[in-house]
Amino acid sequence: MTTALLDVSDLRVVYPGHGFRARPHEVLHGVTLQVDESETLGIVGESGSGKTTIGRAVLGLVRPTGGRIDFLGQDITHRTPKERRALARYIQVVFQDPYSSLNPALTIGDILGEPLVVQGASPRGARARVGELLDQVGLPTDASERLPREFSGGQRQRVAIARALAPGPKLIVCDEPVSALDLSTQARVLDLLVDIQRRTGVAYLFVSHDLAVIRHVSHRVSVVHGGDIVETGPADKVTSTPEHPYTRRLLLAAPVADPVEQRRRREERQRLAAAAPPA
Numbered sequence: 001m002t003t004a005l006l007d008v009s010d011l012r013v014v015y016p017g018h019g020f021r022a023r024p025h026e027v028l029h030g031v032t033l034q035v036d037e038s039e040t041l042g043i044v045g046e047s048g049s050g051k052t053t054i055g056r057a058v059l060g061l062v063r064p065t066g067g068r069i070d071f072l073g074q075d076i077t078h079r080t081p082k083e084r085r086a087l088a089r090y091i092q093v094v095f096q097d098p099y100s101s102l103n104p105a106l107t108i109g110d111i112l113g114e115p116l117v118v119q120g121a122s123p124r125g126a127r128a129r130v131g132e133l134l135d136q137v138g139l140p141t142d143a144s145e146r147l148p149r150e151f152s153g154g155q156r157q158r159v160a161i162a163r164a165l166a167p168g169p170k171l172i173v174c175d176e177p178v179s180a181l182d183l184s185t186q187a188r189v190l191d192l193l194v195d196i197q198r199r200t201g202v203a204y205l206f207v208s209h210d211l212a213v214i215r216h217v218s219h220r221v222s223v224v225h226g227g228d229i230v231e232t233g234p235a236d237k238v239t240s241t242p243e244h245p246y247t248r249r250l251l252l253a254a255p256v257a258d259p260v261e262q263r264r265r266r267e268e269r270q271r272l273a274a275a276a277p278p279a
Ligand SMILES: Nc1ncnc2c1ncn2[C@@H]1O[C@H](COP(=O)(O)OP(=O)(O)OP(=O)(O)O)[C@@H](O)[C@H]1O
Pocket: 015, 016, 027, 045, 046, 047, 048, 049, 050, 051, 052, 053, 054, 209
């Protein structure tokens, strides 16, 4: 058997309760998933289902209370801060919010170049690499002189993607990377991510609540519901003829442009809701 790039098995996460009488609660109840090299695994589910928590555990930003995370065949479940910094070379992240994820005081050139210099690149080497990265994400070279506020949301996400690509990672966790963008910008940024994957072979763990977005980029899809994965399969199968009733409800809840189809879906959704206990 070949080893997956990322292998998550029976992952559990408990968040401490906050405030008076609050109790710790488990939000992931044993999540198992694999991501292969150059593959996109889409994680879809409703708000609060635990999607971000899965990504944060993979990034080492929350401590699993059970289960195991292997990356390139090595157990990375409990990383020390030092190990986490070393792994950042291989596992990167793009977050949802293009407005808060970039330091507003730094030029794009510094945002992209400083980590490279910290990793040992010469200032000249870093500048050349910044030019390459900007080109890879479809931004002009003179973007490096400018500040984040001079860019649109879509362009800022391109900068965030360039920053994630900078160390040449094997895996990028994308947490709702296009959810703050308008529809046509979403499509362009998603196409860019697919194109980058073709060129670099990077794998994505791609989190979104939006089935259309997930379908656009994923090879396989896992559906999370209340901290459990209820279904995993090829993207077109899971997003068109899903097996699990929860995925069917999620699919029927996605808006469509056609009003007749929209009404049919509403009726089907009501029928399913009447047949199953509320999720
Ligand atoms: N730091 C935290 N402390 C305590 N509870 C948390 C924390 N972060 C998330 N939770 C809870 O964990 C559950 C899962 O949250 P998570 O952010 O993973 O969901 P999500 O699927 O990403 O939702 P969304 O689509 O809204 O981003 C939720 O019930 C949430 O309230």
